[in-house]
Amino acid sequence: xxxxxxxxxxxxxxxLALICTTASSNEQPIPQNDGWVTxxxxxxxxxxxxxxxxxxxxxxxxxxxxxxxxxxxxxGGRTLERYALEVSRAWGLGEKGxxxxxxxxxxxxxxxxxxxxxxxxxxxxxxxISGRIIRNVVAPEFKRGHLYEGLRDGIQAxxxxxxxxxxxxxxxxxxxxxxxxxxxxxxxxxxxxxLSRRRGRxxxxxxxxxxxxxxxxxxxxxxxxxxxxxxxxxxxxxxxSGGGASGSW
Amino acid sequence: MSMVRMxxxxxxxxxxxxxxxGAVLLVGLILVFMFAGRYNSLVSLQEKSTASWxxxxxxxxxxxxxxxxxxxxxxxxxxxEKSTLEAxxxxxxxxxxxxxxxxxxxxxxxxxxxxxxxxxxxxxxxRMFVVVERYPELKANQNFLSLQDQLEGTENRIAVAxxxxxxxxxxxxxxLRRFPTNLVAGIYGFEKxxxxxxxxxxxxxxxxxxxxxxxx
Numbered sequence: 454x455x456x457x458x459x460x461x462x463x464x465x466x467x468x469l470a471l472i473c474t475t476a477s478s479n480e481q482p483i484p485q486n487d488g489w490v491t492x493x494x495x496x497x498x499x500x501x502x503x504x505x506x507x508x509x510x511x512x513x514x515x516x517x518x519x520x521x522x523x524x525x526x527x528x529g530g531r532t533l534e535r536y537a538l539e540v541s542r543a544w545g546l547g548e549k550g551x552x553x554x555x556x557x558x559x560x561x562x563x564x565x566x567x568x569x570x571x572x573x574x575x576x577x578x579x580x581x582i583s584g585r586i587i588r589n590v591v592a593p594e595f596k597r598g599h600l601y602e603g604l605r606d607g608i609q610a611x612x613x614x615x616x617x618x619x620x621x622x623x624x625x626x627x628x629x630x631x632x633x634x635x636x637x638x639x640x641x642x643x644x645x646x647x648l649s650r651r652r653g654r655x656x657x658x659x660x661x662x663x664x665x666x667x668x669x670x671x672x673x674x675x676x677x678x679x680x681x682x683x684x685x686x687x688x689x690x691x692x693x694s695g696g697g698a699s700g701s702w
Numbered sequence: 703m704s705m706v707r708m709x710x711x712x713x714x715x716x717x718x719x720x721x722x723x724g725a726v727l728l729v730g731l732i733l734v735f736m737f738a739g740r741y742n743s744l745v746s747l748q749e750k751s752t753a754s755w756x757x758x759x760x761x762x763x764x765x766x767x768x769x770x771x772x773x774x775x776x777x778x779x780x781x782x783e784k785s786t787l788e789a790x791x792x793x794x795x796x797x798x799x800x801x802x803x804x805x806x807x808x809x810x811x812x813x814x815x816x817x818x819x820x821x822x823x824x825x826x827x828x829r830m831f832v833v834v835e836r837y838p839e840l841k842a843n844q845n846f847l848s849l850q851d852q853l854e855g856t857e858n859r860i861a862v863a864x865x866x867x868x869x870x871x872x873x874x875x876x877x878l879r880r881f882p883t884n885l886v887a888g889i890y891g892f893e894k895x896x897x898x899x900x901x902x903x904x905x906x907x908x909x910x911x912x913x914x915x916x917x918x
Contacts, residue, residue: 534858534861534862538862579852580851580852580854580855581847581848581849581851581852581855583851584847584848584850584851584854585847585848585851588847693862694757694859694862694863694866695855695858695859695860695861695862695863696855696858696859697855697858698851698854698855699854699858
């Protein structure tokens with residue numbers, strides 16, 4: 454029996470569609486950010502990460518620009534450009550309305566990197582400057598095996614290009630420590646309220662405890678905001694339209 | 703006795719009238735608000751599509767303007783492949799011929815024509831950057847590298863804007879055809895926006911990796 458060409462075509466289409474859908478569902482989710490430096494690709498020691506984090510927070514404090522660093526072990530099914538863009542948008546880098554964010558993105562397995570620039574910084578951190586930073590600053594250090602130096606100098610070059618000053622680093626650098634520090638206190642208060650309720654004031658205690666606890670929690674999370682790294686995310690800008698440059702080492 | 707009943711009945715009738723009137727008013731208000739909401743959503747979705755379209759157009763223009771510089775720089779290198787350069791110049795000229803009227807594209811055929819010319823230009827540039835790899839003299843030329851960064855930048859922006867355009871047009875067209883919205887759209891004359899078609903080669907194909915070794 455002869456198979457008609459249309460049948461083959463339909464079958465191929467179905468197969469392609471199947472492959473495409475499974476491939477897209479295989480895409481890893483966007484990684485969570487943890488501060489200005491998110492080192493999933495293990496480029497840095499904890500000390501180096503802390504130093505870099507301090508440098509970057511100081512720059513943010515002085516200039517308002519939000520420049521972050523992400524390293525990953527591999528691209529996991531995305532293209533370099535797509536990955537960098539999706540991360541920058543999902544993290545909401547840059548202040549809302551100003552979109553003054555940028556991301557240095559490095560992947561270990563593919564030995565590639567990209568500088569993704571938010572709309573608000575495109576005038577200063579242009580495509581050709583981004584390309585030059587990758588080619589002349591980061592890549593040469595990486596080739597020599599100096600990962601920390603490459604990342605640090607690259608970030609500093611991005612700072613220099615984006616303009617603005619460095620600022621004072623906030624005193625307390627403990628990440629999200631504000632909320633945690635309050636936990637014993639909250640527990641203690643909860644205990645006292647619980648005991649007093651049992652003494653026989655009926656249901657009112659529950660509500661009161663709830664309100665009190667609620668307000669404490671709120672204050673706890675606010676405390677986290679004012680010190681060092683602000684928990685969940687960046688300024689919420691995320692206005693990226695694909696500016697920047699890519700390179701490899 | 704009958705008088706009392708009549709008065710009572712008239713009162714009930716009055717209340718009934720009031721309730722009916724109120725209900726009609728309420729339904730009317732709900733309808734108006736619903737229509738207003740739909741209308742506003744349509745407008746903002748359309749604006750989003752317009753914005754991504756003008757981004758695509760801007761980047762196309764920027765690329766168009768950058769090419770003469772690139773060609774001049776590459777020409778400066780002795781014995782650079784003539785055919786590659788000619789292909790780029792020719793593709794640029796055909797883009798120049800296929801201009802669209804300003805504003806959102808409305809004619810799918812015209813849009814298709816334009817996109818095809820632009821994609822031809824993109825492809826010829828891509829080929830040229832491949833050929834350039836054979837010329838170390840160019841790879842060390844800062845001026846050329848800067849131009850290459852800028853052109854790659856525009857390519858990437860075009861890709862991003864195109865994806866955004868396709869997404870926003872899809873959202874707009876889907877919303878337009880849904881039930882209560884299509885009435886609003888009909889009244890105010892909103893029309894379907896043309897979707898872009900891709901060349902097979904240009905479509906971003908996801909890389910398929912079969913990784914049987916370490917399944918979770």
